[in-house]
Amino acid sequence: MSKVNHNLPGQADEGVWPDVRSVEAGEKHTCAAATTTVKVSSGSLARLARICAGGTAIAALARPVLAQVESEAMASAHLFTSSQVVGFSVVIGVISAALLSTLWLVRQRGNLENESREIRSALSDAHQRISQYQALIADKNRRIVVWDGHERPELLGQLPAETGAPQDSEFLAFGLWLKPRSASELERAIDRLRSAAQSFDMVVETNREEILEAQGRVSGGRAFVRFVALNNLRAELAELKIERDRLMSSISAFQNLLDAIDLPAWQRDSEGRLAWVNQAYGDAVEAKSPQHAINEGREFLTTIARERIRAAATPESPFHDRISTVVRGNRTFFDVVDVKLPSGSAGIAIDVSDAESLRAELERTLKSHAETLDHLATPVAIFNGDRRLQFYNQAFVALWELDIAFLESKPDNAELLERLRAAKKLSDQLNWKSWKEAALSVYRALDTQTDLWHLPNGQTLRVFATAHPQGGATWVFENLTEQVALETRYNTLVKVQGETIDHLSEGVAVFGPDGRMRLSNPAFRMLWGITEAEAKPGTHIRAIGEACLPSYDRPDGWKTFAELITSFDDERRSSQGTLELLSGLVLDYAIIPLPNAQTMLTFVNMTxxxxxxxxxxxxxxALRKADELKNDFVQHVSYELRSPLTNIIGFADLLRTPGVGPLNERQAEYIDHISTSSSVLLTLVNDILDLATVDAGIMRLNYSEIDLNDLLDDVSMQIADRLQESGVTLEITAPAYLGSIVADPQRLKQILLKLLANAANFSPDGAAISLECHREGTDFVFSVSDRGPGIPQEMIATVFDRFATGEKSGKRGGAGLGLSIVDSFVSLHNGKVAIDSQPGRGTKVICRIPSVSLPHSIAAAE
Known part of the structure; x- marks a missing residue:
C-alpha cells in the first residue's frame, strides 16, 4: 500500500512534492537568460507577480525570476506596451507550471516503484507463511473450521477416514456422523462460541465409536473450531473422562432423586453407622435435617430389625422384607430393601400401606389412556420436562417408521429430529439449526404452536405442539395430504349424516330459535305416531304438540318443550327426563342446546x-318375602327339633340310672355317644334359634344386675369339662373385685362360653387359654386369648360370618356359628367386639359390654 499524506492547503508534503529549493537552484540560469531579452516596465512586472502568485508554490518558484527581471526592466520600461507585458507573464506562468508538474511526476514515480517493491516483498513473505500454515494444518489427524462473520465457513485439513467424518460440506451436519448427544452439545457450544465468544474444550463421539477432541476459540474477530483425532493413550483418557462424567452425573442424579422422593433411604459404613440419609429419612425420624439425623444417630428401624438385616443381608442376596416401625407416632409397615456393599450397606424403605391400590389404579388409568391413544389414527408423541420421549402411539410409529428400540430409549426431542433428518424423513431446510430451534421453542411458548411440514415422501403434515404447564410438550401430527379430497366429499358427507340421523333408532328433532322445526327423523315420527307432513320442516312446535296429543294427552308436555326451546334467556338450559305415552311406551327425553341458537330434542325408547x-x-x-319365610321356617323347625332332642337326652340319662337296669360296657359307651351327640345337636339348634330370633328382630334382653366375680366363677365351672376334654387350662386375670354390671346374664354368659369353647377348640394340647377382665368406667372389657394357629389376615373380615369355619376347623368341627352369635349378642348390648390375630401367634378376641343405667328390655334391631 502506498503512503498517502493529507496536508492542509499551503503545506508541502516532503514525501510527495519536489523540493522547491532544488528547483530554484537548478533553474536559476534559465531565468537569468530570459532576463537578458525581456524588457518590461516596473508596474507591469508587479501586476505579473500578483497574477502568478495565485498558488503558494508557484509564487515561491517565480519570486527569484521576477526579481531579476524587475531589475533589468527598470532601465528600459518605456520599450514595452501593457499588452505585451501581460502576454509575457502568461508564457512565464505556463512554463513554470509545466516544469513543476514534470518534477512532481518524476518524484511520484520513484515513490511508487519503492512501494511496489515493498509490497511484492511482503506478498512473498505472506505466501511463504501461508504455505507453512497449510503444511501444518494439512495433518490428517485434525481439521479446522473457520467462521468469519456471517460468511460461509472455511474448512482446513481433514480427519482420518475411520472416524466417519465427511470430507465435503456435509462435515458441518454433525447429526449425520456424530452421536446425537455429542452433536447436540457441540452445536450448543458452537452457538455460544460465535454469539458470546465463549471458548470450549470437549470430547465428542462419532457413530463409529471414535473419540475426537473439539476445541473452540475466537481470534481476530474469527471463530475457530479444531477437531483432533486422538491417539490411543489420549483416546483412552478421553473415554475415561467421558465415563467419569457419566458416573458423576449418575451419582448426582441418583442422590438428587433420593432427596426428592418421599422414601426414606440411608447408607451405612462398615461399622453400621449412618453415613448418608435423604430428606425423607430425616423427616421420618423427626430430625431438623438429614445431617442432624446422622450426627445424632437417629435410627429409622428398631434394633431387632437392624440386627435381623445385618444377619440376613449378603452381597449376593440383599435383604428384602416387610418391617413395621413407628413414624410420627403411627405404626407403619414398610418394604425394606438393604444391600450389603464392600464399604458398608445401603437401604431404602417403601410405605406399602396404599401403594398397591394406588399403583393398580394408576396402571389402569395409564393403560386406558395408552389404549385410547393407540387406537387413534392421529400420530401423538408426548415429551417430559427434560424434552425426552415419554409416550408414542402406533400411528406415530407407522408415520415415521422408526426403530422401536430407539423410541423405547426415550430419546431427546432434538435427537429425534436429528434422527429423522439423517433418515431423510424431513425435508432439507435452508437453515436447519434455525428451523430446529423454532420447532423446539414450544417448550418456552405459552400457546399452542402450529406448523406445516412438507415431507420428502410427498406428505403434508400439520403439526400441533402444546407445552404442558408442568413442563414437557405434546406433539400431534395431522395428515393433510387428502384435505382436498375431503373437501370435495364434503357434500356427500352431509348427505351421509342426514341418512345416519334418519336411520337412528333414537328419535331426533331439531328446532330453530323461532320454534320451527329444521329436521326430524323417522324414529321421532314413529314414536309419536305423526305423519311426515305433520312434522315437515318449518312446522311450529305448537303444531307439533297438537299433533302429538293423541299419544301424550298432558297439557304441560309439549308446552314445557316449547318454553325451553323458544326461551330468550341468555343461558340456554339443557333438560332431560322421562315420560310415558298413552300407548305404554316409556321415553327418555333430552333437550340439548346447539350452535346458532338451535335446539335438539331427542327421545329414546326405554320401555x-x-x-x-x-x-x-x-x-x-319376592326374594324378601322368601327370606321372611326362611326365617319363619328355621324358627319353627328349631322349636320342633328341641322337644325330640330333649326327650332323647332325657331317656339317655334315664338309661344310665341304676334303676333301669345294668348296662354292659358297649351299651354304656353307646349311651354316652348318644348323650354327647344330642347335646351338640341341641346346642346347634339353640344357636340357630337365637340367630333366627335376632334376624327376626324379636329377641329381647332381660337386663339385671350381675356380679361379675360370680359370673366368672359360674363360667369357669361350666367350661371345666370342655377344657378337660380339649386338654387345655384356663388362666383368668382380673382384679380382686370387678363390681357389677347391668346386662342380660344369660347372653353375657353365653358370650363368654362361646369364646372360651372356641379358644379351647383351636389350642394345642397342654396349652393354656387366658381370660383377662377389667373395667373401663362403667364398661366391662374382657378378652380371650389362645396360642393356636391364628387366622390369616385375609380371613379376619369373615370370621364373624355365619357358617364360616375356615380351612382349619379345630379339634371339634362345628357349624361356624359361635363367633357370629358372639357378634350378635355384643351388638344387642350396644357393645363392640374386635379380633387380633396373626398366623402362628394365636388369636385374641376383645369385647366391650357397656352397662345400662336402669334395667329395661329392648327389641333386637334387624
Missing amino acids: DSVRAERALTEKNE
Missing part, C-alpha cells in the same frame, strides 16, 4: 329397560 327394572323390583320383593 324394555323400565319393564326389566319393574320385573327386578318384583323379583326382589
Whole structure:
C-alpha cells in the first residue's frame, strides 16, 4: 500500500512534492537568460507577480525570476506596451507550471516503484507463511473450521477416514456422523462460541465409536473450531473422562432423586453407622435435617430389625422384607430393601400401606389412556420436562417408521429430529439449526404452536405442539395430504349424516330459535305416531304438540318443550327426563342446546329397560318375602327339633340310672355317644334359634344386675369339662373385685362360653387359654386369648360370618356359628367386639359390654 499524506492547503508534503529549493537552484540560469531579452516596465512586472502568485508554490518558484527581471526592466520600461507585458507573464506562468508538474511526476514515480517493491516483498513473505500454515494444518489427524462473520465457513485439513467424518460440506451436519448427544452439545457450544465468544474444550463421539477432541476459540474477530483425532493413550483418557462424567452425573442424579422422593433411604459404613440419609429419612425420624439425623444417630428401624438385616443381608442376596416401625407416632409397615456393599450397606424403605391400590389404579388409568391413544389414527408423541420421549402411539410409529428400540430409549426431542433428518424423513431446510430451534421453542411458548411440514415422501403434515404447564410438550401430527379430497366429499358427507340421523333408532328433532322445526327423523315420527307432513320442516312446535296429543294427552308436555326451546334467556338450559305415552311406551327425553341458537330434542325408547327394572323390583320383593319365610321356617323347625332332642337326652340319662337296669360296657359307651351327640345337636339348634330370633328382630334382653366375680366363677365351672376334654387350662386375670354390671346374664354368659369353647377348640394340647377382665368406667372389657394357629389376615373380615369355619376347623368341627352369635349378642348390648390375630401367634378376641343405667328390655334391631 502506498503512503498517502493529507496536508492542509499551503503545506508541502516532503514525501510527495519536489523540493522547491532544488528547483530554484537548478533553474536559476534559465531565468537569468530570459532576463537578458525581456524588457518590461516596473508596474507591469508587479501586476505579473500578483497574477502568478495565485498558488503558494508557484509564487515561491517565480519570486527569484521576477526579481531579476524587475531589475533589468527598470532601465528600459518605456520599450514595452501593457499588452505585451501581460502576454509575457502568461508564457512565464505556463512554463513554470509545466516544469513543476514534470518534477512532481518524476518524484511520484520513484515513490511508487519503492512501494511496489515493498509490497511484492511482503506478498512473498505472506505466501511463504501461508504455505507453512497449510503444511501444518494439512495433518490428517485434525481439521479446522473457520467462521468469519456471517460468511460461509472455511474448512482446513481433514480427519482420518475411520472416524466417519465427511470430507465435503456435509462435515458441518454433525447429526449425520456424530452421536446425537455429542452433536447436540457441540452445536450448543458452537452457538455460544460465535454469539458470546465463549471458548470450549470437549470430547465428542462419532457413530463409529471414535473419540475426537473439539476445541473452540475466537481470534481476530474469527471463530475457530479444531477437531483432533486422538491417539490411543489420549483416546483412552478421553473415554475415561467421558465415563467419569457419566458416573458423576449418575451419582448426582441418583442422590438428587433420593432427596426428592418421599422414601426414606440411608447408607451405612462398615461399622453400621449412618453415613448418608435423604430428606425423607430425616423427616421420618423427626430430625431438623438429614445431617442432624446422622450426627445424632437417629435410627429409622428398631434394633431387632437392624440386627435381623445385618444377619440376613449378603452381597449376593440383599435383604428384602416387610418391617413395621413407628413414624410420627403411627405404626407403619414398610418394604425394606438393604444391600450389603464392600464399604458398608445401603437401604431404602417403601410405605406399602396404599401403594398397591394406588399403583393398580394408576396402571389402569395409564393403560386406558395408552389404549385410547393407540387406537387413534392421529400420530401423538408426548415429551417430559427434560424434552425426552415419554409416550408414542402406533400411528406415530407407522408415520415415521422408526426403530422401536430407539423410541423405547426415550430419546431427546432434538435427537429425534436429528434422527429423522439423517433418515431423510424431513425435508432439507435452508437453515436447519434455525428451523430446529423454532420447532423446539414450544417448550418456552405459552400457546399452542402450529406448523406445516412438507415431507420428502410427498406428505403434508400439520403439526400441533402444546407445552404442558408442568413442563414437557405434546406433539400431534395431522395428515393433510387428502384435505382436498375431503373437501370435495364434503357434500356427500352431509348427505351421509342426514341418512345416519334418519336411520337412528333414537328419535331426533331439531328446532330453530323461532320454534320451527329444521329436521326430524323417522324414529321421532314413529314414536309419536305423526305423519311426515305433520312434522315437515318449518312446522311450529305448537303444531307439533297438537299433533302429538293423541299419544301424550298432558297439557304441560309439549308446552314445557316449547318454553325451553323458544326461551330468550341468555343461558340456554339443557333438560332431560322421562315420560310415558298413552300407548305404554316409556321415553327418555333430552333437550340439548346447539350452535346458532338451535335446539335438539331427542327421545329414546326405554320401555324394555323400565319393564326389566319393574320385573327386578318384583323379583326382589319376592326374594324378601322368601327370606321372611326362611326365617319363619328355621324358627319353627328349631322349636320342633328341641322337644325330640330333649326327650332323647332325657331317656339317655334315664338309661344310665341304676334303676333301669345294668348296662354292659358297649351299651354304656353307646349311651354316652348318644348323650354327647344330642347335646351338640341341641346346642346347634339353640344357636340357630337365637340367630333366627335376632334376624327376626324379636329377641329381647332381660337386663339385671350381675356380679361379675360370680359370673366368672359360674363360667369357669361350666367350661371345666370342655377344657378337660380339649386338654387345655384356663388362666383368668382380673382384679380382686370387678363390681357389677347391668346386662342380660344369660347372653353375657353365653358370650363368654362361646369364646372360651372356641379358644379351647383351636389350642394345642397342654396349652393354656387366658381370660383377662377389667373395667373401663362403667364398661366391662374382657378378652380371650389362645396360642393356636391364628387366622390369616385375609380371613379376619369373615370370621364373624355365619357358617364360616375356615380351612382349619379345630379339634371339634362345628357349624361356624359361635363367633357370629358372639357378634350378635355384643351388638344387642350396644357393645363392640374386635379380633387380633396373626398366623402362628394365636388369636385374641376383645369385647366391650357397656352397662345400662336402669334395667329395661329392648327389641333386637334387624
